[in-house]
Amino acid sequence: MSVSSFDPRATPTGAYRPGRIRDENLNTIMSAAAAEFVQHGYRGASIQRIADRAGLPKANVHYYFPRKTHLYQSVLKEIVALWNSELDELQVDDDPAQALARFIRSKVRLSFLHPTASKLFALEIISGAPNLQAYLSGELREWVAARAGVVQAWIDAGRMRPVDPLQLIVSIWATTQHYADFDEQVLKLMGKRRYDAAAMEQIADFLTDLILTGCGLEPPVS
């Protein structure tokens, strides 16, 4: 989405760089679009409202994204890239407790940092994942199979209780993403208006404790 940092045209301040306005507009539009898609769904989302959120005239949105589909798919693609970027955890040599704790915290962090992204991804899957079929049975499946293999190796070596590795990974996703996707519900139940740093810590601690204990591991003191 942003030009290479080695772009010779770049200036120290970032001002006057050709394409800079374009990049900024693209980012603004895509953020606005994500929020709109989450609130109204793909069909229900209106280009006019996306433009309003972005503070631009409607025709400008059409200038950057001639078709609504292109806009949606760009947003989705960016989210998948974001998800993949934090996906490289769990090695066989790692200490199971340390590695799982790190994995859980990384997922919690991602959810709290990018709730809108998490929600849009959830909406896409719940609606039948019409745009993510290839990703689900390709990249993601590979990644999960590999990590499940690591967990299985830990179990075979007697380093943790025998639990279904695939379901363990799924459950970690389910719980961590839930706090982003269902924030409207969870916050009401917690009697808060929004998550603060303390709540985030509390939740990360809780999940680490519950899941690691469930795996017969000693939760590392954070």
Add this chain to the structure above:
Amino acid sequence: MSVSSFDPRATPTGAYRPGRIRDENLNTIMSAAAAEFVQHGYRGASIQRIADRAGLPKANVHYYFPRKTHLYQSVLKEIVALWNSELDELQVDDDPAQALARFIRSKVRLSFLHPTASKLFALEIISGAPNLQAYLSGELREWVAARAGVVQAWIDAGRMRPVDPLQLIVSIWATTQHYADFDEQVLKLMGKRRYDAAAMEQIADFLTDLILTGCGLEPPVS
């Protein structure tokens, strides 16, 4: 949605009962609508397609539900009623392990039996719960507070490990509902086309084992 079983007009076979056609049509339309809403969102859902799914002409749908909003809210209301119907678990006198295991299995069962209902509820919450504000901070909040109290009592009596009772309930919801809401993703990862009875058992067993162990309880043999 259905007339009282003591309706004097009812016949043993159920045929020719006044209002019977009406009830059947209402059910058909509402099921069709739920599926359509899940796939396309509220705005994106088309009355024409709902009618097609129900095998009725479009004007018939308008006859029973003059406004699209009425239809959506009826469906949502029915789902909330369904959810509430299985909500009365967890008593202080219960054995914690037994009670929690029963609670988890009941939620798993509900998710697998009514995946579309679960998905529509999820969509509503993720989109900001515009139609469920009262429910979330009313009924549901009360119920959760009461159950959290029960769990806390168990903890105080030393009958289970100290874990945050509210987060425990939230996590049980998160994991159980995830299998219905994200079935598209989970099934691809499991390499299945749809859940069978064995998979459902496997998942219920896994969750019971993980969570109860996480609470320092001995999972009851099922």
Add this chain to the structure above:
DNA sequence: GTCTATATCCGGATAGAC
């Protein structure tokens, strides 16, 4: 209670001036 025909509106997309 069922269905056809139609009024009305809204949103995506385009053309073309600036």
Add this chain to the structure above:
DNA sequence: GTCTATCCGGATATAGAC
């Protein structure tokens, strides 16, 4: 690169015959 005006398809909703 920005913006105004407009076209046109599609969706909700209604009127009224059967």
